[in-house]
Structures are given as structure tokens and as C-alpha cells.
Amino acid sequence: xxxxxxxxxxxxxxxxxxxxxxxxxxxxxxxxxxxxxxxxxxxxxxxxxxxxxxxxxxxxxxxxxxxxxxxxxxxxxxxxxxxxxxxxxxxxxxxxxxxxxxxxxxxxxxxxxxxxxxxxxxxxxxxxxxxxxxxxxxxxxxxxxxxxxxxxxxxxxxxxxxxxxxxxxxxxxxxxxxxxxxxxxxxxxxxxxxxxxxxxxxxxxxxxxxxxxxxxxxxxxxxxxxxxxxxxxxxxxxxxxxxxxxxxxxxxxxxxxxxxxxxxxxxxxxxxxxxxxxxxxxxxxxxxxxxxxxxxxxxxxxxxxxxxxxxxxxxxxxxxxxxxxxxxxxxxxxxxxxxxxxxxxxxxxxxxxxxxxxxxxxxxxxxxxxxxxxxxxxxxxxxxxxxxxxxxxxxxxxxxxxxxxxxxxxxxxxxxxxxxxxxxxxxxxxxxxxxxxxxxxxxxxxxxxxxxxxxxxxxxxxxxxxxxxxxxxxxxxxxxxxxxxxxxxxx
RNA sequence: CGGGGUGUAGCGUAGUCCGGUUAUCGCGCCACAUUUGGGAUGUGGAGGUCGCAGGUUCGAAUCCUGCCACCCCGACCA
Numbered sequence: 411x412x413x414x415x416x417x418x419x420x421x422x423x424x425x426x427x428x429x430x431x432x433x434x435x436x437x438x439x440x441x442x443x444x445x446x447x448x449x450x451x452x453x454x455x456x457x458x459x460x461x462x463x464x465x466x467x468x469x470x471x472x473x474x475x476x477x478x479x480x481x482x483x484x485x486x487x488x489x490x491x492x493x494x495x496x497x498x499x500x501x502x503x504x505x506x507x508x509x510x511x512x513x514x515x516x517x518x519x520x521x522x523x524x525x526x527x528x529x530x531x532x533x534x535x536x537x538x539x540x541x542x543x544x545x546x547x548x549x550x551x552x553x554x555x556x557x558x559x560x561x562x563x564x565x566x567x568x569x570x571x572x573x574x575x576x577x578x579x580x581x582x583x584x585x586x587x588x589x590x591x592x593x594x595x596x597x598x599x600x601x602x603x604x605x606x607x608x609x610x611x612x613x614x615x616x617x618x619x620x621x622x623x624x625x626x627x628x629x630x631x632x633x634x635x636x637x638x639x640x641x642x643x644x645x646x647x648x649x650x651x652x653x654x655x656x657x658x659x660x661x662x663x664x665x666x667x668x669x670x671x672x673x674x675x676x677x678x679x680x681x682x683x684x685x686x687x688x689x690x691x692x693x694x695x696x697x698x699x700x701x702x703x704x705x706x707x708x709x710x711x712x713x714x715x716x717x718x719x720x721x722x723x724x725x726x727x728x729x730x731x732x733x734x735x736x737x738x739x740x741x742x743x744x745x746x747x748x749x750x751x752x753x754x755x756x757x758x759x760x761x762x763x764x765x766x767x768x769x770x771x772x773x774x775x776x777x778x779x780x781x782x783x784x785x786x787x788x789x790x791x792x793x794x795x796x797x798x799x800x801x802x803x804x805x806x807x808x809x810x811x812x813x814x815x816x817x818x819x820x821x822x823x824x825x826x827x828x829x830x831x832x833x834x835x836x837x838x839x840x841x842x843x844x845x846x847x848x849x850x851x852x853x854x855x856x857x858x859x860x861x862x863x864x865x866x867x868x869x870x871x872x873x874x875x876x877x878x879x880x881x882x883x884x885x886x887x888x889x890x891x892x893x894x895x896x897x898x899x900x901x
Numbered sequence: 902c903g904g905g906g907u908g909u910a911g912c913g914u915a916g917u918c919c920g921g922u923u924a925u926c927g928c929g930c931c932a933c934a935u936u937u938g939g940g941a942u943g944u945g946g947a948g949g950u951c952g953c954a955g956g957u958u959c960g961a962a963u964c965c966u967g968c969c970a971c972c973c974c975g976a977c978c979a
Contacts, residue, residue: 755941
């Protein structure tokens, strides 16, 4: 009589929130729109960090750290940037509290401790980093600067959603400076490739690489490249962005260098980032009604071993077998836990680890083991296989690979069956209600995109980099177009 | 910030329209016993500012006023 703790309700958000909390990843904090990431959830983030960080180092980047507070005036320097972020900033105005007057209880800001200039809690660090870079660059020999920062940022969003849009979130932001436009664009694309590779090979999440339309572009960028993923409810999720900033920030912050030709020039910039939103993407890509489903490469725990026995002798026998399996798996760098707690029944443990998304469960039962058998269960499709105990090591190792691949293929085929070419406006109106991605021609104007968004809530998720040229007519205006773009409703 | 909804134990809830004994039930928690191959069973037990603050009343979870928080839909966004 397994009682399902997690139910996929009609309302996807409800299911999602339920899942996140029950799966012990995070909970809402007392602070509006912020979340507490619990140890198990944070362990996933640490894996993401470690893997990405290795990629960054391989591509020549270094980590650095910049202040959390940014003087307000910095934001005023890049016009589009201000407009993009001004509406959602947390602002520090005072540096001291004092007890309230008139015997009232509580504290208030001390008017004598008002800051000369307000400080903004960073919503992103372009401004303070470019202000700093000015002092680092004089000659072309100082370029490129390839820095990354792991940090928290704050955006005072009207509406927040666990993992996908919290008021405070963790992320990495890369900020690079280059001598030429070409080199900066190359960097932008290189980092997009890193993100796409990570999403597909590690998160087992297929993504479409593309460029944002002007409406969806980062505030202050010339071009915003992105990876877009499809969640299980057919909605799109922007999973990572890489921006070509041109010379916008260099001009705003006066970052110039003397070129080989002895000419004073502004540097070319990029910035790129992914956040704890990736964890939301991970959950929403693979999880099912039994809880989380984690790809082996990101699971904090890859294998769990559960003993079932009645007598001490049986327990002894199982322990011996477990030791052998554990030492093998550990030697292969596979994380494994032997859960021999007596306080919980086997059935309870089965459900617990399914909820947590542990990819493989090995059941060492006294009954089977006496016949030289063990049961290996996989989380991705919930099937079980009884195999000979002397094959379990190799089998488990291969199965992790198999699960990783299967999750990707499953998500990919889901995306494919929910991606359709749409050629007329009538068709668009019908199809957008079904969810998924619509590949449509678009006349390239912000007005059309705006109109479509207004009428259907769908936006252009990206203009795919790999899409082939094709003559056609804009799905809304009927004007000429030579490429299909991805329309979808998104998170 | 606009529209809608919800707030009762760690979680999920009944009761609110129509005020009236000790605030209902399930899960979870604690103790003991029997159990352990898909979230065990029995017995006993602990746990509550009924979101907060006022008001009406002999009496408020219930009625009135104000506030707060959360969720959903908009606007905004990684």
C-alpha cells in the first residue's frame, strides 16, 4: 500500500512546489521570495558548480570576486542597463539602526546614518566589474581579461517561484574583455557551447541554442545567445545566457586600451551566466509522480544499497557482500550509500530514495543472496532486474551510463513530439494552447513579437543557430521571412 | 501594483454561511510490543497565540474593521 507523497496535480506549479519541498531540496525562507536550499539540494548545486568550474578553467578563465554592493550612480552610466534593472533593485540606504523613540518597541533606521549615495545590492555585476576593469587595462597586452565570479544576486521580482525566480539566487557570471569584436563574439559563442554541452551531457537536458530577439535581449547587450529547454508541461525555460556586449559597457565605464597600431580603442565585452534555475530545470525535465529523477552525473548519491534480512547471520552475510560492492563502486568514483538503518523498513527506504531521485538501488535480500542473486532497480523507468551477484559491479557501472543516456533521449523525444511547424495564424492560435515549441516564420519586427505575446502569451524563445534557411511568410503579419524561430510560452 | 483564492499542531485538513461544552480527522512525532521482499500493526502518549491587531458580544476559529503572509492569474523577469 504505497502512499504517493507526490501527486502531479492539474496545476503544474503546485506539483512542482510540492515536489521540491517533499524531495527535501529547498523550502521558502522567512524572507520574501527567497529560498533555503537544504543540504541535499545544495549538494546538487555543488556538483553543478564543480563541473562548470572545470569547464571555465579549461577554457582559460579564472575566478574572482567583486563586491555585493554597487553605488547607485554606476547603474546610471549605461542607459539600457538602468532601464532593465532599475525596477527590481534592493537598495541600501542606511548603515545603522537605533531603538524607536517614544518608548515604542523595535528598531528604526538612524536618520544620522543615511548613506551619502545609496548602494544597490547587485542584480548583476557588469557595472562594478567594468568600473574595476578600467584600472586593469591600458594596452592590448593586458587583454583578454577572462574572469568568472560565483556569487549571489538579488532581483526584487514581483512574483517569485521556487528555483526559477527567487528574489535572491546563486549563479556564476563570467565577464570578459577583448581587443576585437571578433574575439568577443567567439568568446560569447564558446561559452554558450559550454552551457549547451553541460546541459545535454550532464543534466541530460536537450537544449536549443539560439539568439534572442531584441525584445528578449539582455539590458545593455548587442546580442544575447541562449539555451532554451522544454519542461515536461511543454513550457520553455531559458537555461543559460551568453551576451555579446559590444563596446557598450566599455564606453559607459571608459575602458580603453592602446592597440598594436597605437590607437586608443574601447574594449569589447561579453558576459555569461547560469543560476540555481538550472536546478529547477533539472527537476522539471525528468521528475515524475514518485519524486525526483536525477541524472547519474549530477546525483549527489548515485547508488543506494538496502539490506533485507531476518537473522543476525543473514545480516552478516549481506554486510560482507555490501562491502565488496561498495569498495568496487568507490574505486570507480561512484558515490554509494549503504542504508542499514534498522529504524526504517525496506519498503520505506525504497520510497525514500525514489523520492530523492537516486539513480540506482541495489537490494541485498537474504533470500535472493542465498541463491547468489541481487535485485537492481533503476529510478528512470522504475524497472527492476534480478542478476547474479558476481555481475553486479559491472552491471551497475554500465547502468549508470545507460540511465544518463536514457534520460536525455527521453527528454529529447518529448521535445521532438512537442515541437511543431506552424504556418498560419489560425493554426498558431490552436497549437499554442497545446503547449510545446512552435517553429514559425517571423518578420523580424519587435512589433509583431509584441502583438503575438499580447494575444497568446507566447514569446520568441530564440532564433535557433542551427536552423536552416527557408523562404516563408511571417505567421502573424504575412511579411517575408527566411528562417523559422521558436515560439513558446515560458517560465 | 490590479483580479481571484487561502491562512486552524511539523504536513494535509473538518468546522466559518447560521457565534455556544474540552477545536475534527488523517499523516508524521514519542514509548512499548510484535514486525521488516514496496511507505507495517496494536496499545498508550506528546503536540494548538485557530495568520496578526483591534472591535461587537455574557460568549468569537466563526460576525465587523484594519493589517500581514502565502498561492494562482496578469504586468515584470535568469
